[in-house]
Amino acid sequence: MSPQQGQPPRSGSRHAAGGPVRAAQRRLRYVLKHGRQGLRGQRTVVGTAVRVTAAACIAFYLCRYGFDRTVMSVYATFTVVSLGVLARIPGSGRQRTATTLTALPAGLALITLGTLLAVQTWAAVLGMLVIGFMVAYAGTTGPRIAGAAPGMQLLYILPCFPPYAPDALGQRLSGFLLGAALLALAQRFVLPEPDTPPYRGLLADAADAAAVLADRHGGPAPMAELARAHAAGDALRPSQVPPADRPASPGLRHKAMGHAAETARTLLARLEALHASAGPHTYRPETVALLQGISATARETAGALREGKRLEPGEGPSTAALQSLLAPARTHRAVDTLVRLNSDDRLAYLRRRSLVVQAADSAVVLALATRLLLGDRSVDRNPAGHAFTYARTHVLELWWHRLSAHLTPRSVIFQNACRFALGLAAARAIAGLLDLQHGFWVLLATLTLTRTTSLETWSAVRQALIGTLVGAVLAGGLLALVHDRITVYALVLPVVMLTAFTAGPLRGLAWAQGGFTLVVATLFAQVAPVTWQLAPVRLLDVLVGSVIGLTCGLLAWPRGAGSEVRRSMAALCSAIADAIGQTTTRVVEHSDVVGTPDTTVLMVNRALGLARESLAQYQCEPRHDVAGQPDWPAVLVAAADARRGERLLPGRPGRITHHEVGTWLRHAAGNTAADYRALAQHLRRHQGSPHERPQHLDIRGLLEVAPPIPRDGSDHDPRAVAAALLIDSVIWLDALTADLNRIHQEL
Template identity: 40%
Template sequence: MRRAVWVTVAGCTGFYTLAYALDERVMALYAMFGALPLVLFAQLPGPARQRTPVFLVVLPVGCALVTAGTLLAVSDWAAACGMLVVGFAVSFLGIGAPRPAGPAAAFQLYYVLPCFPPYAPETLGDRLAGLTAGILLTTVADRLLWADPAPRPYRVRLADATAALAGYCGAVGRLLADGGPGPAVRELGEAADRALHATRLSQVPPTERPTAASLRDRALNHSRAAARHLRNQLDSLGRGPLGGCVPDPAAPRLLEAAAEALRQAARTLRAGTPEPGGDTLSGAVRAFDTARAEHHGGVTPERLRQGAVVRSAAEGALLACEAARIACGAQPGPRWRDPGGPFAYALAGPLRRWWRGLRLHLTLRSVLLQNALRLAVALACARLVAGVLDLPHGFWVLLGTLSLMRTSAADTRGALVPAFVGTALGGAVATLLLMLVGDVPVFYAVATPVVILVGFSVGPVLGPAWTQAAMTLTFMVLFAQIAPPEWQLPAVRLVDVLVGGSLGMAASLLAWPRGGHGQLRCVVRDFLSLAAEGVKAVTAQLSDGRDLTGARLKPLRREQDLAGSCYLQYRTETASRHAADPSWEAVMLPGRHVVVGGELMLTRRHEGAGEPLPVEAAAELSTLADRVAAECLRTADTLRTPPPPAPDAPPHPYPASASGPLRLACHPQAHGMTVDDALLITDIEAWLTGVAHDAERARRATVRAARHPG
């Protein structure tokens, strides 16, 4: 309703003033089209006061596009080439940023309208004046109308998840201390799972998703990744096979310190400003390491691994808390200022972050680049066809392509029938009005606000067919005031939508027809294959003790981002989804564990960097890393076609008692190692076996989904 009132007030005010008070019909038309796309098609986040600067930036860009469209209308080929460039640039340059990407559809329409005949460069001044009036009226109306219901900010969702994790962390600590109530731990774990599920980007409105290249959004995503790592470590302690040993007495204290740090991070995220206070969790981790070293003699492999998992959980909490502080405006602490560390992006400037985000998608494996290319080619072909066939009101062909084209052929096909039905319905009503009323501009002037207000408030509720009907009727009453009404106008609109929709369908069939679904399986497979390489590379770095930067993880981080954007598009597609698809979040978990766990291990080793590990220990860790890499590759193989094979062996439990690195770590002096070396080996072993468990679960989930679809 607000959008309908908004476009009625902004569009009709400019249209009536210019058309009737000043008798400037061209200005009036462009004033309406300056407002209508911005209100109906743009998705701009935040309240009105935050949208105002965006509208003021849209104004010069819109004027440049109208100028380009007016001048390139000199020939069909020039206009089509311009459409190719504009369509791609507008779609691709706003990648991953809600504010630049929000007005993308409006930008495309600002070029579309003037790039059709008649070629009239002498009207450029009137067109720009009308567009300026429309955009400014849109800005003013946005500030004067009532406010939209404020969506829940993503940082508040993340604050809820962080607070739920704090409760779960404290409960697991009590469970290790005195055996605590198991059902309470399970309930708190399920509550943490639900809160983390609410932070998935697919569960968040598009305007609130932290997908920009800004420091805030990068840090919010980083905090969620670390929180997810923490949740998995707590699951291992609270539900996993780590029981059967006497826990380290210092473990509950460390988990309680992690829980308190998480509560502070939740308050920081909820308030939006970092809380003052020292980093007590880092001190608690150091105290835990000291306690582990003092009580190292005579411990069992099970207890060694349990202590390593507790430490990894605390490190995950530390990472999540630091990312939350950075997201709320704080500078990285001294520990995190290493240019090769996990927060290297916080040390870079905004332009460099934006360029990195753009460069990430400069590959044909990116669904965002695929979408930009597909849409640009479809719009260019639609402009050329409309010009060659000399279709009257040919801009409706491009409007049909733009509004009906989806990211997959199946979804585009599903959008065509409602669009055709809605256009036919709107055309029938428009024809009836023309027959009953005829050329009476006053009637259409009175009907225009009613049609816009009712059509665009009721249409989105009733479905896409009604929206198309409202759009058809709106264009008819507008053009009836610009020129004498044409009886064939509704039929022309229907033909143009048929042509535009068919061109969009053809483009979807010829270029990446399976959309996000088709690409996701390949990208996730590559992600897991790179995770296998990352496991071996990081293990070698940790064993050697040199070159402890995160450079080896950079390809894996890029692949993780590509997989994330592909998964996000997959969630928006409905017709192209398959019942045999696994839970992709679970399948990507091993790779994410390699990224976050590897970051933490490299940071820890960098702080205490010294001599390389003994040759025997390095060999044991290398052998284990090879086994874990093989697990990741086996999981990646299950994503290939034809359908994945059945499991040919029981899952590898990786028991602590049979672990070669842990046997060495239990008796460090006997193998020429220090206690610190033994603890480092223990932590590396726990990270590797955790990745192996994740990979095995992901593989079985993929096979199960293929065998039992749905």
Template identity: 40%
Template sequence: MGVPRWTEWLRARDPGLTAVRRSARVTVAACAGFYAARYGLGDRTVAIYALFGAVAAGGLSSVPGTPRQRATTLLAALPLAAGLVTLGTWLAVHGWAAALGMLAVGFLVTYSGVGGPKLVGLANGLQLFYILPCFPPYAPSTLGLRLSGLVAGVVLMAAAELWLWPAVCPGRYEDRLARAARVAADALYGLAAEPTRRSDPASLLEMSQALRMSQVPADERPASASARDQALSEGAGHMRHLLAQTRQLVESLREDKGAAGVEPAAKELLSASAVACEDVERALAGKAPPPTLSSCGAAVRAFESHRVRPHRAGADSATVVRNGAIALDITHTADLVVMAVRIVLGAPVPAGTASPEVRGAFWYANRSTAELYYRRVLAHLTPRSVCFQNAVRTAVALAAARLVVGQLGLSHGFWALLTTLTVMRTSAADTRTALRPALRGTLAGAVVAALILHFAVDAPAVYAVLLPPCMLLAFASGSVLGPGWGQAFFTLTVAAAFSQVVRSGPELAAARVLDVLAGALIGAFVGLLAWPHGGTGELRRACARVLDQGTRAVTEVTDTITGGGRATDALPRVRLAQRIAEASYAQYATERQTPRRATAGAETDFQVIMLVGNRVITMGQVLLDNCPPGALSAWPRSAAHLRDAAHRLRLGSLPFSHGLRSGQDQPAPVGGHADEAPADTTVIHDVCVASAGREPDPLLYYAVDAAIWMASLQRAIGAARTPPTVSRTKTSPWH
């Protein structure tokens, strides 16, 4: 195979040579610190900690962001790493103390990942900083040397991130949101000018799909607890709804051949929404200041004063009112997108221009990152949280491994804990999948290492030459060739490193195999006993809670505005269920797709269920803020239809929720066929009749908004339980 073909093959396996570059950075940083300390200073302790400091910071850690951001994160984590090395050094003398310390460190470090991807990326590296000094030699007197090596390794790794084959900067989620805003603006301008000719539903669907987190590389996902990332994530959800409603309006007008069309007042709404989307696109691209809400607010007030005028009863009138309500929904959603982008760009929340529902949707604005992180930590402190489960599983497995290794007196016991950390996954199936290549690779590497150690037992120069290429292959081959190859070369790496520190023979390879076997078995055993189904089962239960709390909130909100009850804490319960579901979905996306799950999961679109929860929260708050309790009781027919639609929505979703909890998908759409969706046209007809010959009353038209809201929720829930090949049709604008 020639060089060009080899390069082509490598780039096909490793696009952009990302894994190769990363491995090269780790190798240069680790070997530079190791050789300088071992042969320059003649200090073996500093050498080992410099080597593993760089390995932990670069090889075991995967910090997202630009090279500068990664380097900054590593340096910021240095005090914590030093604290863990110190703690491990002092607790290592007593086996039970070391195991209890491992239990606490394992839980706290893993659970800290609820704060965002940077903490998740650092978790394995931070675990190693405690694991490494937790084993012989028990030498607290060498703590200063250990910390010196640690600092050298981490600083060298940070420097390598900046200047040594720096990784390509990841894309920005803001750019995706900006492109979606541009497409939305073009479609809305087209609707306002020429509804039947200038808008493309396919482009709206494509941009909506591009905003889905499952379509976004991990480095781009806004998943931290900061107000900026929360606003980006929530703004994208609102943009997806805006695109869906715009697409629905486009298809509705095309089906009607533009017969009823859109009123001039509604066109003003669409134009204002288009301007807002255009401002969002320019602001995110850095071409303009943060957008304002003034244009949307003026258009909403003008439309609401217009739509209370009496309408003639009839199909055309109902269609016009319905299209106007969808246009109003689009404009309200544009308000939410604008506010999200203002928070993303660090602009203040304008109390004078933002409506109460807009300000309430972004409760986290103007709050410190520390407070938001604290709130997220408390929200996930429940056995139903996947983050909590992972922290408990990891902590118990590592503590058990430390206790077993100490009781059995295994040499190089930190390899056992490192293997436990490597093979632990969020489900028993994924742990078994990681276990096989780990054992095969370790055994193969140990055989080769034993041969080398046998023939070159007193030749440290051989190991000095072998260390860099073995380390390079250890961190690159896992991504290119498979995890078994990575384990094999990592076995050769540790053999080459330790053989330069102490005289070693073939027994070093045997010890490596024994420790890896012990660590792997402990990890697999704990993974089998503690929440063995991983994120899948929790995701299904979390989504069932979103549906249950969401439909309960819809019923409660509807009963409140129609005079049949009073709102309590339904919406806050939906918010909590939504946060847990989002964390579960993020965990589920990282797991291996087994054939069974791939088949069953095809029946349920979890992303759409979370969009349902988001929509329940935002529109439910709008209705509660604008409609006093019992506001619609003066129109008993409309109120009765709305209560009936809300209760049918809840009752129809119960079998779906039960199926999610039990693991038995039920593919039939909620409530039957699409034509059995809540009769929003019936409510609109009632409103048209009721408004004739009466004094204008803007509250009456909130019945239309509520009907449109429940109709979209009904379609979305039906689409979520229908296979994608069926649901991706024009009957569901949620896809």
């Protein structure tokens, strides 16, 4: 159609729309808008890049041009890069600053050892083997130390190469201290990561949610309160808590925090199940009294957690009132249940009647764990028999338990530490024997490219070589073009650093390696005269380090946690079976002859720690065969239930003196333990699904041997107290059987 027929010319369309200038403005507004949104979404990456660039450049310029100390400038800059980029220190700005300052003594020791051991290649290699293992293995003690470990490795790698210069140790240590101090200041004041809610606050929120839920004594299901309780319980899951805030260290305070969190989640789960099963009916007076006691104890616990005041023995949330209600409720429930079980052999009634008692038990334990968390170690003498045996354990013993728990080839942390130590030692030996010009880069490549599986290592090596090749070409061109004009390098360094440390985490390993190659070239050009040949040297060193890392990945546990997770879960099932047998023996005999609270809980804790670590690594590794895996978290839940029974049952008042009842309980526990051992065997064999389903508890067999107990008897009647202990044990075994059924459904 021609313009004369009514169609306006195309040029008119552009003018009507504003022309190319308006189009460019709209495009610019679009880029700025979406760029700001992208930066907000990547605030952590951008903030880290800005902090590291600012601290590294200030440290370098001050030492290189202010003090004219080249060695000091290199160590100050690489300290910032190692602890700010290579390390993955978690937490808020305050927490990262505290972790950086806490690492100062270890950093001074590592630099000193590296300097002194550089006297001979064999000494440096041996030191790399030992120190590399120790630094990597230290990650067992918590996320903060684990996050700082890669950066700490670099602090030993940097000084362990020739020239052997003990006279330069002063400059090296001064540079390290300056770099660490500047990084700490940047982490605290330059775009700091926001503070997160303290873990005590999460525990207090959970206790408050439990109190609100316990205030409801009937009527329709309180949907709002249930939603709040569910959210509070989820907030305590380790996967929902920032790594720096998790109670993961071996110290007494963190152990008490973990105990309180596990108990708080159990309390909320029991109260949620109680309201879900009750329907619109009104609770009995006995149940209402227990719920009121739970509410009062939970509120007092929440108040103590929020106040955070250190407690002396006997201070803090009291459990006396709730325990005085709990003892008769337990015996009444037990006697009433033994009568009702004649017509309810599926335990539905028993489970329903046990929910409020288990909730009250959990409220007592939560209050006691809170008192221990706040400094009251007298909770281990609680008359109800709750096990806080670690309350009197010396801190060094607690740390030894944690460190020794992973000293086994079955631990993925041990495997990773060995893999890194062997790789770094091999890289140091090759760099020394071949007298590579920049052998430091070989070890740095080995450190940064070694992964937990050979498949992942090969993928990382491929990307790194591509990125290093591109970066080497650009660095060679920059060095050839600028040559010895140091001012240009000084002006370019902040831009190169900021770009590299931003693009690397956002765009992938290839960008990170290419960007770091440019950073190294720009930095070293200001330290000593260099030519474009520095770029191919860097590429060669990365290639050598990549081959070493790939070789270690192929030789040392190449499948990562793929097979280890099954072994650790099988070992955990065996530990659960052993705990069931030992706990039942102590309940029946009421003695510490077979198994003690310390040994049984430690046995389960050790297996549980290995299983958790292997599962965490397994979930982080890329895999093709993800189908057909068991419900691994259900195995962890079963272990927690086994540990809870050991902590609660043996110390309960009462004794099962009736021989036939004790025999039945031993037999029932033996069947449950046998099912867990069969599951362990199945997991070790890597074959299909188990042929036999878990055996249900033989309640009719119990009723045939259980002696009659008068329903109007005293709460302190030994027969009633023994019945309460028996019913608690039955509920515990029933929970372990239910856990086993859930696991079997996924096989």
